[in-house]
Amino acid sequence: MPKNRKLDRPVILGIVGDSAAGKSTLTAGIANVLGADRVATICTDDYHAYDRKERAANGLSALDPRCNHVDILEQHIRLLRDGHPILKPIYNHSTGTLDRPEYVEPKEYIILEGLLGYSTRAMRDCYDVKVYLEPEEDLRVAWKIHRDTTKRGYTEEQVIKQLEHRVHDSEHFIRPQRTFADMVVSFYRPEGQGEETGAKLNVRHTLRPTLPHPDLTPIVEGSKHGIRLELARDTDGKPVDVLDISGEVDDRRAMAMEDLVWNLIPEASHLRDNLGRFTDVNNTQATSHPLALSQLLITYHLVKAALGHYAV
Ligand SMILES: Nc1ncnc2c1ncn2[C@@H]1O[C@H](COP(=O)(O)OP(=O)(O)O)[C@@H](O)[C@H]1O
Ligand SMILES: O=C(COP(=O)(O)O)[C@H](O)[C@H](O)COP(=O)(O)O
Numbered sequence: 001m002p003k004n005r006k007l008d009r010p011v012i013l014g015i016v017g018d019s020a021a022g023k024s025t026l027t028a029g030i031a032n033v034l035g036a037d038r039v040a041t042i043c044t045d046d047y048h049a050y051d052r053k054e055r056a057a058n059g060l061s062a063l064d065p066r067c068n069h070v071d072i073l074e075q076h077i078r079l080l081r082d083g084h085p086i087l088k089p090i091y092n093h094s095t096g097t098l099d100r101p102e103y104v105e106p107k108e109y110i111i112l113e114g115l116l117g118y119s120t121r122a123m124r125d126c127y128d129v130k131v132y133l134e135p136e137e138d139l140r141v142a143w144k145i146h147r148d149t150t151k152r153g154y155t156e157e158q159v160i161k162q163l164e165h166r167v168h169d170s171e172h173f174i175r176p177q178r179t180f181a182d183m184v185v186s187f188y189r190p191e192g193q194g195e196e197t198g199a200k201l202n203v204r205h206t207l208r209p210t211l212p213h214p215d216l217t218p219i220v221e222g223s224k225h226g227i228r229l230e231l232a233r234d235t236d237g238k239p240v241d242v243l244d245i246s247g248e249v250d251d252r253r254a255m256a257m258e259d260l261v262w263n264l265i266p267e268a269s270h271l272r273d274n275l276g277r278f279t280d281v282n283n284t285q286a287t288s289h290p291l292a293l294s295q296l297l298i299t300y301h302l303v304k305a306a307l308g309h310y311a312v
Pocket of ligand 2: 018019020021023045052062063093096114115
């Protein structure tokens with residue numbers, strides 16, 4: 001899977017972004033589409049060099065490369081890409097401690113998600129597809145506060161303090177990696193709907209020409225409502241395609257885009273179920289067209305890579 005797979009090594013997807021940018025949500029969604037038994041997911045934050053107590057003492061944040069075994073991560077990505085197993089460290093987000101390492105074998109697809117995945121050239125050279133997640137900053141803060149207070153045992157004041165402490169490192173170590181991505185994916189709230197954090201969020205994809213993106217003109221022509229595609233300039237002035245998908249896009253139009261993309265990868269048409277699910281702020285399963293279509297566009301590239309179209 002897909003049928004006619006050509007690549008004789010794992011396909012490697014990178015998902016990088018700041019804390020609570022939505023990396024694990026997107027990773028879980030894509031793994032679900034491809035089939036959990038065919039995907040190895042690795043969190044690069046497991047390579048933290050210091051536990052929570054040590055970081056409190058030395059003043060370094062988890063975003064600082066000096067706080068992570070970046071050299072070992074580089075070696076491990078290369079080993080996995082070449083089909084070899086690794087002994088992966090584990091950072092335990094509940095306890096803030098470093099746990100016993102785990103034996104990880106590569107699978108057909110490997111998703112590497114985390115804070116510093118594009119921070120060195122050696123790492124960047126290993127990916128087939130590079131995604132950078134950059135939600136609207138206020139939305140990321142809302143997601144982080146909710147997740148860290150409900151799942152990681154922090155108070156809201158502690159999360160806000162941690163965010164303040166990390167401003168410098170976010171700017172210097174995390175955000176510069178945006179420039180290396182093939183796709184920048186930004187969820188944002190519809191105008192005047194500051195409370196929205198889930199299914200009705202819009203998404204913007206900044207699509208760089210480092211990958212041949214699918215031709216979406218048949219579904220964007222004729223109507224601008226719900227899905228828009230425009231040639232624009234990125235923050236660095238370089239030309240990019242910008243795809244905007246509204247949270248209010250109607251089911252028919254979203255389905256038309258799904259049909260179009262799946263028809264471009266008939267070898268993978270059996271993967272169509274399970275797109276677009278996430279856990280909302282009430283801890284219930286919800287679905288979102290912008291998330292589903294984002295997962296689909298990334299899956300499209302992974303399937304093309306597996307078919308050998310992007311082989312280098
Ligand atoms: N696309 C999305 N739509 C709705 N909510 C999301 C989305 N992505 C993330 N979230 C919310 O934000 C929280 C943090 O996301 P998560 O995937 O854990 O971030 P990261 O792995 O980057 O730290 C999640 O618990 C989820 O509630
Ligand atoms: O920021 C991240 C990444 O997490 P994510 O991207 O999943 O939010 C760090 O790994 C933790 O915050 C570690 O610090 P601590 O455990 O002390 O908060």
